[in-house]
Amino acid sequence: MNMEQPVSSTVYSTDKEHETKDMDIRSLSSSHPQTPNSPHTHKVGIPPKQNLLKEIKATVKETFFADDPLRPFKDQPRSKKFILGIQTIFPILEWGRSYNFTKFQGDIIAGLTIASLCIPQDIGYAKLANLDPQYGLYTSFVPPLIYAFMGSSRDIAIGPVAVVSLLMGTLLENEVDSKKDAETYRRLAFTATFFAGITQATLGFFRLGFLIDFLSHAAVVGFMGGAAITIALQQLKGLLGIKDFTKKTDIVSVLHSVFVSAHHGWNWQTIVIGVSFLAFLLFAKYIGKKNKKLFWVPAIAPLISVIMSTFFVFITRADKQGVQIVKHIEKGINPSSVKEIYFSGHYLPKGFKIGVVAGMIALTEAIAIGRTFAAMKDYQLDGNKEMVALGTMNIVGSMTSCYAATGSFSRSAVNYMAGCQTAFSNIVMSCVVFLTLQFITPLFKYTPNAILAAIIISAVVGLIDFEAAILIWKIDKFDFIACMGAFFGVVFSTVEKGLLIAVSISFAKILLQVTRPRTAILGKLPGTTVYRNIQQYPGATMVQGVLIVRVDSAIYFSNSNYVRERILRWLTDEEEKLKASYQPKIQFLIVEMSPVTDIDTSGIHALEELYKSLQKKDVQLILANPGPVVIDKLYASNFANTIGEDKIFLTVADAVASCSPKLATEV
């Protein structure tokens, strides 16, 4: 391992004769310390020049078809392709063929369990969206059926959910007053649902599903938590029996509204019913959490509460004491609402806007649920195909008097724990809802609103994910800011503001990442030829006269100036330190380019300017291990020739080896 063997006779001189320095280094690069047996072999590989069309094709494939959805179609006869195509659109045709009695058992039990949970929730969620209770039930009838045929998640439970209901309620109420003009409001809700479906299906069809990834996990945790608090606060109206309640959703207005009405607006009978059943529901939840086998306790508790409280109000006629009741739920299944959708006029753009926002949020929730359970049971889920399924289900829903449906966190978890096997459990649930709509709705007449409020509160409590927030705090402080931003935005302002904050912070993080990439000084780990960040490995030693800088990102227009300035600053800092300790000055600057996956024209400019600046300082620029794309562009731009091809090495160790003979002559 004779690293300092003087192969070349070139003597390093401190004057400006750069040209003489460039000689005879290529031969050095092969006096490779680790590879004594294979000299002259490994240069930096230059990949074969690619066809432009091929390159574009590869990029498009990686961007839009990263999951290779057409793989099963490859090398199949046409008739088989057709069948596969149909199966792709309707996965039920695929899994249905291997359906058996064991699976059926699981699905029946799971379906009945989620049905018992969804019926009271649906009635409450419809209220959050400022719609009559039957619309919640409608939304649990048609969309799950459609999804069962087209969706590929086996565990998701479809129907109205709290956050989307609140979001739609808030956004719709901004446009139309639901009290004064209930019909227009309802029509706008269907319009928004229609466009939510269109948005979802379009994103899926054009394989733009990755767009929802731009809402970061942290932002979603914060947003969900904030929405849960907001929803719970809204329920104080029902729980305390307050009649005059603010329309705003921020915590300040709501609490003000609650305390102002404390003296005359609260109804003690309502409070007794509401609080006692809330305690019962939370206790059931606690039991379910303690013992996973008792998951069915919190799942059926809401239905039991509804039955008991309805019966109680019916015999005591507490509604005459001011306890507000549901009063009336329309009997019968979904009427058509095709003609109610605004396909033109003033409300079209408004419905479109609300639909896009609600559709995206609904997607985020459904895809997150789908992915979670797919990972737990280890099956593949095509996000884009899911979006098409969810979109279609909402489009059909909007025409059958449903508002925006999506996957529910709480019901999906119950579905999973109850042992669902396929999407058939959604069909079971849908059938139960159908029976409810046909025969049982009149029985809900005396159900107190306070119970619905208690059910909603106990449902949304689960959306506040303290553990996730703590983990986010531990892992990434910036993520935590995004999380808290979204949370406080929703709680103290409005749902939209919170969402906007979440998206903005997520984007700011991406931009910050690409604007200010990390750089590191590398040192040699003693006894190896491995060079690593000296901050991470304090044992690593720097090579005298050589500064090794690693750039940890692609060099693009957004960071090229920063990277250049930062490298020069490392050099200045180091030179000052060396000067102070009377050590020899730096003669070689090695830029380790392994993490530089790409470079654009601005990046090449930055390297050129760096090279010029270094020439003036009499420091030689050397590049180590540029990747295929980078080396290609270094040659295309002629920069490889400018600095000399013999200044580009396969590894940092090779690059250092090339410097050492020259240093040896001087030190």
Added chain:
Amino acid sequence: MNMEQPVSSTVYSTDKEHETKDMDIRSLSSSHPQTPNSPHTHKVGIPPKQNLLKEIKATVKETFFADDPLRPFKDQPRSKKFILGIQTIFPILEWGRSYNFTKFQGDIIAGLTIASLCIPQDIGYAKLANLDPQYGLYTSFVPPLIYAFMGSSRDIAIGPVAVVSLLMGTLLENEVDSKKDAETYRRLAFTATFFAGITQATLGFFRLGFLIDFLSHAAVVGFMGGAAITIALQQLKGLLGIKDFTKKTDIVSVLHSVFVSAHHGWNWQTIVIGVSFLAFLLFAKYIGKKNKKLFWVPAIAPLISVIMSTFFVFITRADKQGVQIVKHIEKGINPSSVKEIYFSGHYLPKGFKIGVVAGMIALTEAIAIGRTFAAMKDYQLDGNKEMVALGTMNIVGSMTSCYAATGSFSRSAVNYMAGCQTAFSNIVMSCVVFLTLQFITPLFKYTPNAILAAIIISAVVGLIDFEAAILIWKIDKFDFIACMGAFFGVVFSTVEKGLLIAVSISFAKILLQVTRPRTAILGKLPGTTVYRNIQQYPGATMVQGVLIVRVDSAIYFSNSNYVRERILRWLTDEEEKLKASYQPKIQFLIVEMSPVTDIDTSGIHALEELYKSLQKKDVQLILANPGPVVIDKLYASNFANTIGEDKIFLTVADAVASCSPKLATEV
């Protein structure tokens, strides 16, 4: 180098006993093939836990103070700090002290040269902004003076420029008709200039200068080229003597307007004067380009053209033949315009909006020029300080009847070539403009508009940078799309649209980069322990039973799902290949994490899911060389313990070495 020495007695088995596999690997990792003399030494370094406040401080410093502007202030007494502070705001106090006669000579010559170039340009550019000619001259008087005191570029020539004039003209005309309501138009122009200055100074003061880096070089090249074509087309009005000319700037409307007026609207005397002087100017430009020493020929050609053509029109009285002339330029220096700025009312927000856009574009141009020349002469330029200087100059300018000034590409190049040494050349230019305003303006009365048009055309031709566009095409196809998008946007639509396209494509590129990072399969270069991309190094060989994947980006919420799916797809692809050739299946998946500079909560989730999926497939996940931030978060999230600390290695070679004994027992 006994890589296959069986240190552990653990026998690999294909059944599901993952637990037994995890034993005794740590000891293997030190049977390190390259480091026979130092066993048991190098583990992956875990950097000391950092103080949160320190961490935030470091991030803020790197984001906003990357160029370390406070370095000279460190360890200085207070009085010295004060003097340095004043010098920082007014660099003239610093360079002025070492000013000498040689520098003075250079500055005088350069100043006179750019003055002769700027006077005719100013008059023409004012027309582009739909303002009276004297406002162009005003803008070449006050702003350069302010800049000379506050700016730190030695080569930039300040004044009105073509692109910003066109941009302001277009944006202002959208709000107010310059013909019908010249006063309101002018006042709005000053308001916009004021806010352009405020925008620039604010960005600089809050060290947000990096925001202009988000307009990529490629987009700027396309935008400038498009603007040059648009400006040249606008000049056809003056050059052909057309009276009724469209107000639109797109190429279709303009050419339509030109040809419709061909029969009755063109004035042949104007065409003769215009075209012959345009030929003269372009010829002068050609001479200057051929022989760099004759740079003064194109520099003084415009002034000569003005003098000759004015004299010609004066003696022939061609203005009576329909040759349009300047007629009148207000005599005297800049009047105050403080009271003309709209600080309230209807026009305030409009002026603000236009000012922000114009200010950003002006900044982009000035900073690009400043950086180019600073790199050529190798001096440091603080972009943020420059922005404060440019902003102050425009704020003062807006109060002294100037419109938005910035650095001019063409005049700065002439300034540089004429041998300017400091910003004093701007003061010289400013003095000449002062004398012109005071004494010479009446002489411009008979200057034909066609000459101004010819001067502008010959000036903007230089903004079309074919070579840059070709280089962009060679280096980066996506950049080329951005370049062409901006170009065609400006040419076929409007300046704003082009700008919007340029910014959008630039952002799309960043987002694509973070959504779809590259991944690569690594192989071993024969005779070394170096692992590289097998596509770049076709000689690299894969290790049997081991798949090594490198992820080339930080793993963030925007790409975490993609990265996970992509790694699994590599695995599936490889397994299919192996199956087809009856080779043993893959037992170890090594993820090389050197380029993974950061990871967030979503990234950790993705790794966890990857780990679960691999467990189901009976493949062991191994990580190689995670950086300091990543290893920190792997421990914070407990993922390091989940996969086993002994599954994290310093290098790929170590990781492979840890697998080989087990493979050896089976193969």
